[in-house]
Amino acid sequence: xxxxxxxxxxxxxxxxxxxxxxxxxxxxxxxxxxxxxxxxxxxxxxxxxxxxxxxxxxxxxxxxxxxxxxxxxxxxxxxxxxxxxxxxxxxxxxxxxxxxxxxxxxxxxxxxxxxxxxxxxxxxxxxxxxxxxxxxxxxxxxxxxxxxxxxxxxxxxxxxxxxxxxxxxxxxxxxxxxxxxxxxxxxxxxxxxxxxxxxxxxxxxxxxxxxxxxxxxxxxxxxxxxxxxxxxxxxxxxxxxxxxxxxxxxxxxxxxxxxxxxxxxxxxxxxxxxxxxxxxxxxxxxxxxxxxxxxxxxxxxxxxxxxxxxxxxxxxxxxxxxxxxxxxxxxxxxxxxxxxxxxxxx
Numbered sequence: 001x002x003x004x005x006x007x008x009x010x011x012x013x014x015x016x017x018x019x020x021x022x023x024x025x026x027x028x029x030x031x032x033x034x035x036x037x038x039x040x041x042x043x044x045x046x047x048x049x050x051x052x053x054x055x056x057x058x059x060x061x062x063x064x065x066x067x068x069x070x071x072x073x074x075x076x077x078x079x080x081x082x083x084x085x086x087x088x089x090x091x092x093x094x095x096x097x098x099x100x101x102x103x104x105x106x107x108x109x110x111x112x113x114x115x116x117x118x119x120x121x122x123x124x125x126x127x128x129x130x131x132x133x134x135x136x137x138x139x140x141x142x143x144x145x146x147x148x149x150x151x152x153x154x155x156x157x158x159x160x161x162x163x164x165x166x167x168x169x170x171x172x173x174x175x176x177x178x179x180x181x182x183x184x185x186x187x188x189x190x191x192x193x194x195x196x197x198x199x200x201x202x203x204x205x206x207x208x209x210x211x212x213x214x215x216x217x218x219x220x221x222x223x224x225x226x227x228x229x230x231x232x233x234x235x236x237x238x239x240x241x242x243x244x245x246x247x248x249x250x251x252x253x254x255x256x257x258x259x260x261x262x263x264x265x266x267x268x269x270x271x272x273x274x275x276x277x278x279x280x281x282x283x284x285x286x287x288x289x290x291x292x293x294x295x296x297x298x299x300x301x302x303x304x305x306x307x308x309x310x311x312x313x314x315x316x317x318x319x320x321x322x323x324x325x326x327x328x329x330x331x332x333x334x335x336x337x338x339x340x341x342x343x344x345x346x
Contacts, residue, residue: 002328002329002330002331003329011107014103015106015107015114016102016103016104019105023075026074026078026079027074030075030077030078036077036081039078039081039082040081040082043082043083043330043331043333043334044081044082044083044334045061045083045333045334046060046061046083047345049340049341049344049345050337050340050341052085054242054295054317055173055241055242055295056214057140057172057173057214059086059140059318061084061337062085062308062319063083063084063085063318063320063333063336063337064084064085064086064087064088064142064297064318064319064320065079065084065086065087065088065320065321065322065325066088066299066320066321067088067089067091067142067144067177067218067320068090068091068116068118068322069322069325070087070089071091071092071121072089072122072127072128072131073089073128073132073135073141074131076132076135076139076141077135077136080137080139081137082330082334083333083334083337084139084333085318086140086141086142086172086318087140087141088175088320089128089141089142089171090122090128090143090144090145090175091122091144091177091180092122092124092128092143092145092163093120093122093124093146093147093148093159093163094124094147094148094159094162095124095148096122096123096124096127097119097121097122097124097148097149098121099118099119099120099121099122100117100119100121100182104116104117104118104268106265106268107326108255108256108257108261108274110255110256110257111255111256111257111272111273111274112272112274112303112323112324112327113255113272113274113323114270114272114323115262115265115268115270115271116182116248116268116271117181117266117269118182119182119183120146120148120149120182120183125163125166126166128167129167132171133170140172140173141170141171142171142172142173142175142216143163143167143170143171143173143174144175144177144218145160145164145167145174145175145176145177146159146178146180147159147183147186149183149184153185153188153189156194156198157197157198160198160202161201161202161205164202164205168209168213172213173213173214173215174214174215174216175217175218176198176199176202176216176217176218176240177218178190178195178198178217179218179219179220179246179247180247180248180269181220181248181249181267181268181269182267182268182269190223190227192230195217195230195234196234196237196238199215199234199238199240200237202240203215203238203239203240214241216241216243216297217231217234217235217240217242217244218243218244219243219244219246219282220246220247220248220249221245221246221247221248221251221275221278221279221282222249222250222251223282228282228286231243231286232286232289232290232294235290235294236290236294241295242295242297242317243286243296243297244297245279245282245283245298245299245300246275246278246279246282246299246300247269248268248269248270248271248275249269249275249278250267250269251270251278252270254274271300271301271322271323272303272323272324272327273301273303273323275300275301276300276301276303276307277301279298279299279300279311280300280301280311281314283296283298283311283314283315283316284314284315287314288315292315295317296315296316296317297316297317297318297319297320298311298312298316298318298320299320299321299322301323301324302320302324303323303328304324304328304332305335305336305339305340305343307324308336308340309339309340321333
């Protein structure tokens with residue numbers, strides 16, 4: 001039904017308009033007693049072989065919702081009904097910000113991909129924190145944190161610390177986002193020295209807490225092997241909990257969409273099916289270079305159980321989906337989990 005009715009209807013709208021319309025529906029679902037539970041009855045699929053334990057967290061299945069879809073923690077309860085093992089919110093910044101000028105999200109249907117240059121649009125950490133206190137579901141939630149656009153890189157650590165401390169009691173793990181291509185200068189924080197300093201500062205703050213939370217780093221798919229080697233060294237040195245591979249790419253190679261259309265769209269991060277191979281290659285490289293000792297969450301181009309299996313066999317422990325939901329619908333989560341059970345159960 002999604003591909004034949006719902007997706008064609010949503011694709012009549014501009015991508016961001018379709019996103020906002022969808023979230024208005026999700027809020028209505030949340031407001032109707034029993035409707036969320038009904039969705040869960042048909043959508044959630046559980047099996048003991050799907051359960052995972054990673055960085056001290058018990059996770060009911062390995063399929064999570066990537067950051068960027070529910071930036072403002074508005075739909076966690078409803079989204080959890082679709083069977084996700086965990087949900088990542090954000091990217092969250094200290095101050096609210098509107099993001100980049102519209103239009104800033106574009107579909108590439110021939111490639112089952114998206115280009116976005118949203119620019120960390122979000123309601124700010126205080127509002128999002130308050131929203132998190134009211135959630136009812138017990139699904140694991142990750143907090144993806146970043147810096148405000150107007151904060152210079154030399155003060156970026158302050159922004160990450162603000163978000164970390166504000167959200168500490170409301171999320172189960174943190175993700176440090178220095179890899180979005182849509183905030184000017186942000187990716188400079190991926191360089192070895194500033195990244196080491198940022199992560200070590202967060203870990204020092206984390207270790208002051210009574211119950212420290214897992215901290216992960218989200219990296220770009222555009223890093224060279226030498227830069228990936230630096231990532232392995234940084235993870236080992238700072239002892240953060242793991243890596244999410246990968247964010248969106250600025251590469252425009254191997255697209256089926258005609259070149260002029262892509263050029264007319266302009267800058268932004270590319271996600272979706274076209275990113276699948278590169279993200280899997282990054283996962284495999286990190287896994288091999290670390291001898292499998294760095295926990296990895298794979299994201300990028302997942303639209304089927306086969307895509308998930310590729311990433312798991314490359315070295316990922318968990319996966320996340322985003323663009324695949326846009327093209328395949330929320331039933332994708334159940335389809336993936338059922339096939340994983342068929343493949344891996346004893």
